Amino acid sequence: MMNLKTILIVDDEKSIRDGLKVLVPWEEHGFHIIGEATNGREALVIIHEQQPDIVITDLIMPEYNGLELSETIQQQYPDTQFLVLSSYDDFPYVTEAFKNGAIDYLLKPTLTADKLLAILKRIAKKTTKKELFFAEEDRLSQHLNRYLSGYPIEEEYLLTQYFDQPNYYLIYTNLLWYQNKQQVTAYLKQTLLKKVALKELFYLIETTECGLIFTSHLPYELLHIELTDTLRALKRIEPDLFFVLSPVTHSLESIKNKIQLLKNESHEQYFYFKRHIVLKEEDFLDLNTFEEFDTKKYLRSLINEDFHLSITRIEDYFNSTIERMPKPDLLKQETSNIFYTLFSLLLDFCDKPADIQLLKQTFLFKINQVKYLEDFSLLVLTTLEELRILIEDNQIHHASENETIQQMTQYIERNFQKNISLTTLADTFHFNYNYVSKLFSQHYNTSFTDYLNSIRLNKARHLLLTSDSNLSEIADKCGYADLSYFSKLFKKYYGTSPSKYRRENQL
Incomplete structure (x- = not known):
């Protein structure tokens, strides 16, 4: 049975959509229309669910026009090809569509079945070649995955033969950090290195550790810049995007060891680099130092109910500790212990324990979920400020109550x-x-x-x-x-x- 190329038609005019559907006998020429949409927003839902091979889209549409749609397709669905429909007055938009990756354009007033089929067959031929190429790459990637996972493979020479030179780079990421894992892997496989790599292979081990091994003619520093620029588009979709780029290595064995190193250390580095897209391995922070909290002084201030001093000691500790770059898990654990003690004593001290209890539950939950140092610091500071306010309100309340009691006592003594x-x-x-x-x-x-x-x-x-x-x-x-x-x-x-x-x- 013929493998039909799937097509989605996007146009706000029903007459255009209906006309295209009957313009040619689609199945006879190897195509199948899977659906239609009246604007780009409807189209994206269908694209996400059905992954069409080709999108035929109008440019001028309400809500979400063809230019916006073409940009999203290029960024999120690189496997999907698209061509645009336009009028004579739309030419400036056509130019922008080509910048977004459009294969071709068709003028509505001169559209014929022959013109449409000629373009679609050219696209189909291109996508078929692309599929064959990626099928071969997928086969090699499977060999690579087995090799990196520690299995002996007889085809190791196929990998070295494919790369054709013993100067390898490695980029690494972890799919646990992302919402749309398929989107990230698709971007890696088909988009990322087309400008900078001579040869590349995608790898995925242990279901989450993934990236690319590649060769490139670019020097390390320039390669880092190019990769960062290329990944900016993906960061708009996945804000927590984070890759590590290794220096050049000279054997597949060293690449295997490098991946293990990055697996062990990248998650901790990720905590400290919220603003980075691609981190060079040489820029890893030394996360071996950790300063113990002075528990004796802290507990003394708590026992004396000098909570303002307790909060000041916490602030001073974190200001000092963060500068020393501790490991994130140790930092979070120590923070949870310090705040748990503070919350527990405040529950007995304050007149509104429900407010303290809610703040305690919220903080202890969030501190374990926080991904970055920047967000960690904000959480600690805002929680301490909220505690200060609760403590001050409690003290003011007590002072007000004392004054009220004094006035009542005087009234009773007089009457x-x-x-x-x-x-x-x-x-x-x-x-x-x-x-x-x-x-x-x-x-x-x-x-x-x-x-x-x-x-x-x-x-x-x-x-x-x-x-x-x-x-x-x-x-x-x-x-x-x-x-x-x-x-x-x-x-x-x-x-x-x-x-x-x-x-x-x-x-």
């Missing part, structure tokens, strides 16, 4: 002889009843009623010893209308009746 209650205080100071009750309980470690009785009975005791007033008068002056209740309460507090207390203690 204890009146019929006052928690409701009276809540109304007088414009607070919620439950808040006033809780405030008394926390500050005096007793209930409002017990506190008021202690004030009244202490005043009664003073009057018993310094005045000639009888017991009923003293009870009334101290806020007790019932003499019997007053006497009973007095005995409960002081272990004796009011009259006996006066006899035994009055001078």
Whole structure:
């Protein structure tokens, strides 16, 4: 059965789409129309799902025009060829489309079946040759994958024969870093080195370690620049893009050892190079140093509830440690330990533990997910600033509560002889009843009623010893209308009746 080349038609005019579908007997000439779209945005959905061989697209369309579509196809779907439909007035757009990789263009007013078929057959022939070439490359890549994975292969000479010179470069990346892994590998295989490599082979080992082994006529520094420029387009799609370029090596055996080295070290280097696209191996940082945190001083400041000093010690430590470039996993683990201790003590200290608990959970989750030093530093600094605010709010709240308690205490001492209650205080100071009750309980470690009785009975005791007033008068002056209740309460507090207390203690 003939292997049909698949075609997608993209045009906002239904008459053009319908006309193209019936213009030629597609299957007879080796083509099959898999779909149609009214604009570039619809087209991208179909391209992503069905990967057509050829796209025939109009240039001027609403929402997402043909130029935008052609640029995206070039960047994300290098296997897909495209030609553009245009009117006479669209020529400036045609020029831009060719810059984006268009194979050819067709003028709508002069479009015929013969012209369309001639261009499509030329594209089909080109893609067929390309497929044969890549099939051979894929076979060699499989040999390379087995060789790099440590398996003995009899065809090693095919690899050395293919490269044809013993000066190899290596670029390495890890697919774990990317969202669209297929897109990255397709870009590597078909786009990346066309301008700079004499020969190249794609490798993929352990399902994630991948890159290219290649030879090039360019010197190392210039090669680095060219690779960086070429990969910028891919970085717009994969913002976490990160490659390592090795210096020239002179045997496949040394390439195998180099890949193992890069596998072990690249992930840690990746943490420190958010802005880099291609990192030269010679620019690797030395990540062997690590400074221990002064736990004794830190814990002392926490025990003393000097949380501002604790935060300052954390800041000073990280400023010093980051300059020494520790290994990311060690840095994250130490950070988690330091902050866990701080959060745990603040949960007991602050009046709003729910806020601390939420911040704690968020921080401990994010610190393990963070990919770059830049983001790590921002997370630490913003978390410390949020903690400062919570601590200050808590201190202000305590200061405000202390002032409120002092004012309430003065009010009680001036009005204890009146019929006052928690409701009276809540109304007088414009607070919620439950808040006033809780405030008394926390500050005096007793209930409002017990506190008021202690004030009244202490005043009664003073009057018993310094005045000639009888017991009923003293009870009334101290806020007790019932003499019997007053006497009973007095005995409960002081272990004796009011009259006996006066006899035994009055001078």
